[in-house]
Amino acid sequence: MNSEVRIPAQELAKLRVSATRLEANLEEARQRLAALQVVHEVAQSVTSELNLEPLLHKIVSAAVEVMNASAGSLLLLDEFSDELVFEVIEGGAGGELKGVRIARNKGVVGWVATHRKPLIVDDVNKDNRYYQSIAQSFGIEPTSLLCVPMISRNRLIGVLEVLHSTPGRYFGELDQQLLTTFANQAAIAIENARLYESLKRERDHLVVVEDEIHKRLARDLHDGPTQLLASIVMSLNFAKELMNRAPELVPEEIDESAAVAERALKQLRTLLFDLRPVILETQGLFPALELYAERLQETEQLNVVLTTTHEFARLSSRAEVAIFAVIQEAVNNARKYAYASRIDLILDPDEDNDILTVSIKDNGVGFDVQTVKGRYDERGSLGMINMQERADGVNGTFKIRSEVGKGTEVTLSLPLSENLRNSEDE
Numbered sequence: 001m002n003s004e005v006r007i008p009a010q011e012l013a014k015l016r017v018s019a020t021r022l023e024a025n026l027e028e029a030r031q032r033l034a035a036l037q038v039v040h041e042v043a044q045s046v047t048s049e050l051n052l053e054p055l056l057h058k059i060v061s062a063a064v065e066v067m068n069a070s071a072g073s074l075l076l077l078d079e080f081s082d083e084l085v086f087e088v089i090e091g092g093a094g095g096e097l098k099g100v101r102i103a104r105n106k107g108v109v110g111w112v113a114t115h116r117k118p119l120i121v122d123d124v125n126k127d128n129r130y131y132q133s134i135a136q137s138f139g140i141e142p143t144s145l146l147c148v149p150m151i152s153r154n155r156l157i158g159v160l161e162v163l164h165s166t167p168g169r170y171f172g173e174l175d176q177q178l179l180t181t182f183a184n185q186a187a188i189a190i191e192n193a194r195l196y197e198s199l200k201r202e203r204d205h206l207v208v209v210e211d212e213i214h215k216r217l218a219r220d221l222h223d224g225p226t227q228l229l230a231s232i233v234m235s236l237n238f239a240k241e242l243m244n245r246a247p248e249l250v251p252e253e254i255d256e257s258a259a260v261a262e263r264a265l266k267q268l269r270t271l272l273f274d275l276r277p278v279i280l281e282t283q284g285l286f287p288a289l290e291l292y293a294e295r296l297q298e299t300e301q302l303n304v305v306l307t308t309t310h311e312f313a314r315l316s317s318r319a320e321v322a323i324f325a326v327i328q329e330a331v332n333n334a335r336k337y338a339y340a341s342r343i344d345l346i347l348d349p350d351e352d353n354d355i356l357t358v359s360i361k362d363n364g365v366g367f368d369v370q371t372v373k374g375r376y377d378e379r380g381s382l383g384m385i386n387m388q389e390r391a392d393g394v395n396g397t398f399k400i401r402s403e404v405g406k407g408t409e410v411t412l413s414l415p416l417s418e419n420l421r422n423s424e425d426e
């Protein structure tokens with residue numbers, strides 16, 4: 001007897017269809033895996049590029065290659081104007097599109113940027129979002145396209161677009177998924193490259209600033225104290241000779257030398273006062289003050305406490321330098337004369353009244369401000385004069401309150417808005 005199970009022909013046909021479908025699915029999965037592998041490899045090679053311009057070119061070339069497209073372009077979002085800017089165009093003759101701006105609500109790219117969703121257009125001529133004038137500049141006649149947003153850490157960086165120019169060729173679901181994955185990795189690479197470039201710019205700036213400071217210091221030392229010291233040496237040698245020939249003239253000669261030495265001392269103090277840490281220029285007032293307070297704590301065991309009531313924007317170089325200089329002088333005074341157990345540095349920006357108040361308070365011995373001011377000319381000191389001048393330079397006011405036995409408070413107040421940083425300061 002034949003025990004073979006007989007499957008009805010109809011069932012058999014169904015099974016065959018299922019098998020074919022499964023095979024097709026398997027094949028599609030294989031293709032998808034292979035394509036993902038390629039995208040992954042390409043993304044890896046792209047992300048190792050740290051220079052922005054070559055990176056953008058690599059991204060577009062890779063997208064065109066992986067998608068087997070005729071052309072591609074990448075537009076970055078200009079957050080300031082909320083426009084998309086053509087950065088790289090590959091394929092065709094679209095070079096002249098570089099730098100062209102598209103409003104965020106215009107065209108296919110605008111739609112993708114606004115909705116943060118990918119878009120496939122099978123026939124560009126039938127999609128009214130498609131920008132015909134841009135298409136003409138492309139130098140090829142696109143038929144279908146795929147455009148995806150580039151998103152990094154939930155921020156839209158730009159859009160990436162690939163195009164076919166052969167009728168009958170379309171982008172599919174798989175292409176869309178692959179390009180989206182790739183675009184998001186590329187977006188991270190772009191952010192890294194931007195960060196790297198801004199660090200490089202900062203470093204270059206730092207080098208220039210440092211160089212200028214060195215040059216200025218060398219020139220000032222040469223023109224000022226060095227000359228004065230040379231003249232003191234000559235004068236002292238002369239005094240030695242006078243000892244034998246005309247001893248009665250020696251005191252006068254020494255008095256003159258002493259006066260010159262005093263001038264040299266004043267100049268050196270001013271120079272020291274002018275020397276500012278580079279971090280003030282590069283990172284701004286607050287980081288510079290943090291570092292300053294930290295150093296005083298470490299090297300002099302001074303209890304310096306820095307507080308700010310609110311955050312505030314960066315100020316002009318002039319204002320930041322002035323504030324730092326006043327703080328530095330006030331802290332130096334507290335350090336030298338106050339015998340304080342604590343020094344407070346308080347920044348209090350009041351945007352409603354457009355005023356920044358900077359206070360330096362110590363809990364030391366205090367002094368009689370009127371007496372010191374009354375005899376100021378005789379002292380040869382510069383501290384208070386310099387602080388007042390710094391305040392004048394930023395349209396601010398400078399006050400000292402002190403009480404013997406209670407401590408001293410130095411206050412600098414300046415208008416905020418007119419001392420904000422503008423492009424000239426950068």
Ligand SMILES: Nc1ncnc2c1ncn2[C@@H]1O[C@H](COP(=O)(O)OP(=O)(O)OP(=O)(O)O)[C@@H](O)[C@H]1O
Nearest residue numbers: 333334337338362366367372381382383384385408
């Ligand atoms: N925080 C303070 N506590 C106690 N006395 C102070 C304080 N700040 C200033 N003084 C007194 O005021 C005087 C004047 O200070 P100022 O900074 O103008 O000059 P200086 O420190 O003597 O000299 P320079 O600043 O030119 O090195 C000081 O000599 C000191 O007697």
Ligand SMILES: [Mg+2]
Nearest residue numbers: 329332333383
């Ligand atoms: Mg002083």
